[in-house]
Amino acid sequence: MTPPAPRPLPATAPTEAVGVDVGATKIAAVRVSADGTVAARARRATPRGTADALVGAVAELVTQLRGERVAAVGVGLPGMVDARTGALAFGPGLDFARAPLRALIADAVGLPVVTDNDANVAAWAEYRLGAGRGHDHLVLVTLGTGLGCGVVVDGRLLRGSHGFAAEASHLTVDPGGPLCECGNHGCWGVSASGAAIARLGRRAAAARPASPLARLLGRGSPDAGEAVTEAARGGDGQALRILDRVGTLTGIGVAALANLFDPSVVIVGGGPVTAGDLLLAPARVSFADRLHAPADRPPVPLLTARFGNDAGAIGAALMALDRPPDDGPSDRRR
Ligand SMILES: [Zn+2]
DSSP: OOOOOOOOOOTTTOOOOEEEEEEEEEEEEEEEETTOOOOOOOOEEEEOOOOOHHHHHHHHHHHHOOTTTTTEEEESSSSSSSSTTOEEEOOOOOOOOOOOHHHHHHHHHTTOEEEEEEEHHHHHHHHHTTTTTTSSSEEEEEEEEEEEEEEETTTTTOOOOTTTOOHHHHHHHTTOBBBBBTSOOOOOHHHHHHHHHHHHHHHHHHHHHTTTHHHHHTTTOOOOHHHHHHHHTTTHHHHHHHHHHHHHHHHHHHHHHHHHOSSSSSEESSSSGGGGGHHHHHHHHHHHHSSSSSSSSOOOEEEEOOOOTTHHHHHHHHHHHSOOTTTTTSOOOO
């Protein structure tokens, strides 16, 4: 007896993609439809060592999430991604330099693959379906372990000649500020990021061990940055000053980007934005102080990202659905 032939998908079947967000410690993956709905998710630890191990881990997640409607895979990588080859040209903490990850992953999963910088794919998520929907010119910054940035210009991601554009992490926002791994002082990534909030929080707690912040941290809070936000909500002066300082420096960085790219909206994402106006109100003040001729241009709202921890994976999936794999560095929407 012959088995029944598989029913063809209806012509209107939504196409799905798997989006993968490779972080320094974990890899998160989602299966997403074109309207951004997450149908399934999976995660695992980031393997150490060779590119083959990373490719194997990504392929395993794709296999886990794959459905019959999955047409492509998008992968966000933590570092500078070569737009021509899809390779990670420089990735702090990950030693996969120059391995042709896009081709290796495509071979492993048998599907078209796009790779891009993790902040670029997050910016794509916000542009397509998030806080930047309807804005063809936007800037996204994510405050995390470092500082991520993606810029959309005229409905396309700004990639530059190699794919390395919009690296705002080493923009100086605090001359005389902390030493960055790049050798300079006061880079945005070390001065006003999630890591900066955590560092300043631990230092403040050590200086005043009886403060509410120190008590929160002493209770073994797994995330020093979250402890700062919680203490600030409770009125702890040190914690409030940390968020005010980081917000102010973030606004300085954002103003530089807005003066360069003339976006109609700036979106801030990452864990620290859960602090809301404790962080963003001072950012809006220093942003307005440094935006050129603010009275003579339409207001540029500074908004919170819609997509939280899923932004990278969802954005990678949307980018995979939007961009034919051999379309080269620019993302021409189908
Ligand atoms: Zn630096």
